[in-house]
Amino acid sequence: MKRKQLVSLAMSLILAGTMLAGCGSSQETTNAVTQESATQTEAAETDKAEAPKAEKADDGSKVHITYAQWGNDTETAATQAVADKFNSEQDEIYVEVLKIDHDNYVTKLNAMATAGELPDTGIMSEAGVLDFAENGLLYDISDMYGEGDAKPLESLTFTFKGTPVAYSAANEVLNMWYNIDLLKEVCEKQNLDPAEFTPPASADAAWDWNTFVKIAQTLTLDINGKNALDPAFDPQNVEIYGCNINTLAWQMEVWALSNGGGYFNADGTECTINSKETADAIQAIADLSLKYHCAPEVSDASNSLNTSLGTEKVVMSTDGAWNVGTFLGPDAQFEYGVGVLPYFQNKVTICTGGPNVVFSQTEHPQEAMTWLKWYYQEENSWSLIEAGTWMPILESWYTDQALTDKWINNENFPEHDMYQSAVVDYARDNSQSTAWYYVNGTEEFNSTLTMALSYVWTGDQTAQEALDEYAEELNEIFTEYNE
Structure with missing residues (x-):
């Protein structure tokens, strides 16, 4: 199938910027598909319609959760708009997005860790997850998904000494x-x-x-x-x-x-x-x-x-x-x-994919996991999935034909049966974790x-x-x- 000849100018600029943001190491390609992509995409979408305004603070009745990300003011505002959607859908948790400069992200987190002031949750690079886990800075997320929940593919789980400490926000093979x-x-x-x-x-x-x-x-x-x-x-x-x-x-x-x-x-x-x-x-x-x-x-x-x-x-x-x-x-x-x-x-x-984490210094680990579990849902990154930049992380999208069709019946993709067999089924049945999922x-x-x-x-x-x-x-x- 011929690929689309045209996509929106906004998406083209977003993806170009995303690729540039990941340059500078042997991981430049995988960095292009980290959560930063999602914030940039959401920023573009706010140009089309006014995003909900972030509350200055919750009214005190909710548990306050922070989510750290790298990005500029526009990207941070866009991510806060997504968080505000979560904030408006339930009455127990309020999520505030913290902006940290991309180039100083790990340095800032290390300083916050030393001061005992790490955020509750945040984005990490693939290669950085286990370093934080080794220093006791990540929470055991074994309980994030319960019995009967649609779970991420096993290959997308970051583990430290056998303990799950993060899931990828996207899948790539x-x-x-x-x-x-x-x-x-x-x-x-x-x-x-x-x-x-x-x-x-x-x-x-x-x-x-x-x-x-x-x-x-x-x-x-x-x-x-x-x-x-x-x-x-x-x-x-x-x-x-x-x-x-x-x-x-x-x-x-x-x-x-x-x-x-x-x-x-x-x-x-x-x-x-x-x-x-x-x-x-x-x-x-x-x-x-x-x-x-x-x-x-x-x-x-x-x-x-x-x-x-x-x-x-x-x-x-x-x-x-x-x-x-x-x-x-x-x-x-x-x-x-x-x-x-x-x-x-x-x-x-x-496979690979940039993860989000729950930091061990949080006083609200269950609420932090509830937020990330919601954030991981495919509808919250659908523009990237639809464009073909991300693949879903939940196993159900690889086993439920209706969900698979929703994902890959897309003129931007190769022919349906070709893509399902070569990418979807291949990712489900033949994918192994890249080393950084289990080696520091x-x-x-x-x-x-x-x-x-x-x-x-x-x-x-x-x-x-x-x-x-x-x-x-x-x-x-x-x-x-x-x-």
Whole structure:
């Protein structure tokens, strides 16, 4: 299905600003889908209709709860408007939104923690949650959802030593996205059936790695029209690449898991970064460009769909589901589709999403959880879900067909059955938590890993050599944060 040619100017500006807000670390992509997006969206909506005015204070009959967020005055006012909706719907809790500057957010929270003045609730970055939990600053939220409640997907639960301390406010998973127009063009040039080279939309039909590589080589053409399987192929003059893999360190974890490895063991008690399985998976990614010439050279510039598929010189590329709302829907000038990831041993994707937390210094933990449980409801972030920037967190949206249809019957999305199988069902059945859900210190870990992998992408070291060389440093980081 063709994506919408136009979206509102407000949404375009909001999403552009959101992407910029997340820059500056290996987590720039995931930061683009944190709760800040919601406040910005609500701000745009207040331009269309006057938002309810925030009360100066409650009348004293309600329990007073604070919610900390980063954002400017407009964003804070918009979030307060959402909180005021909650305030008006019940007579037990009053929520006040606290604005903290984005750049000083963690520093301010640390100072408030030292003074015993933390807010009741607030937004956190994915990589920051467990650091606060380790210091005893987050509340055990095991009781947020009761028996019979629609609960978030298990993979979206942040845990510290087995205790739930946060849920993501949105769900995002990794997929294979592709340019249908370019796929057809490349196949037509070679008298091939596009159906045989279209990324599968179901895990049951997922390509194994060898099949994926062969297909990517077939779809790679040089300036003379030779594909990368042809002995006469010219790797120095490639016109169209068959594939691109996002090589941000946190996204590379999915390939290690698929090959039976991983950065850490399943319960996060051991760093396994230089296991053979992990090294072999990373080497396979490097070989796509170094050996098989079916992917462009690895660079930071290729780690987003707008700079890979957006060139219209790459047939398929991996990245997160948020791209429907941030690039593919509003900006892509081609028909696009989505498939599941190829696999080594295990058919797996990974999920992420910025969380909200209850701080342990609150005097009203039950009321704080009641507020966040309400805030997590899909209708409170529907504009982002409808745009394709967020996916729902509650399991019911993945199991109740009526809710799924409400979500994905959307002309901004790919074809309904394709998206349901490749994204909705895949997220429900094949998604595992990214490491920062259960391991502390991942920001520093991934930064160091990025340095190690830079030598792999250039071919200066094999993956095993690079990971062995950096294993001690990476283990030290892991141990420092996870003793």
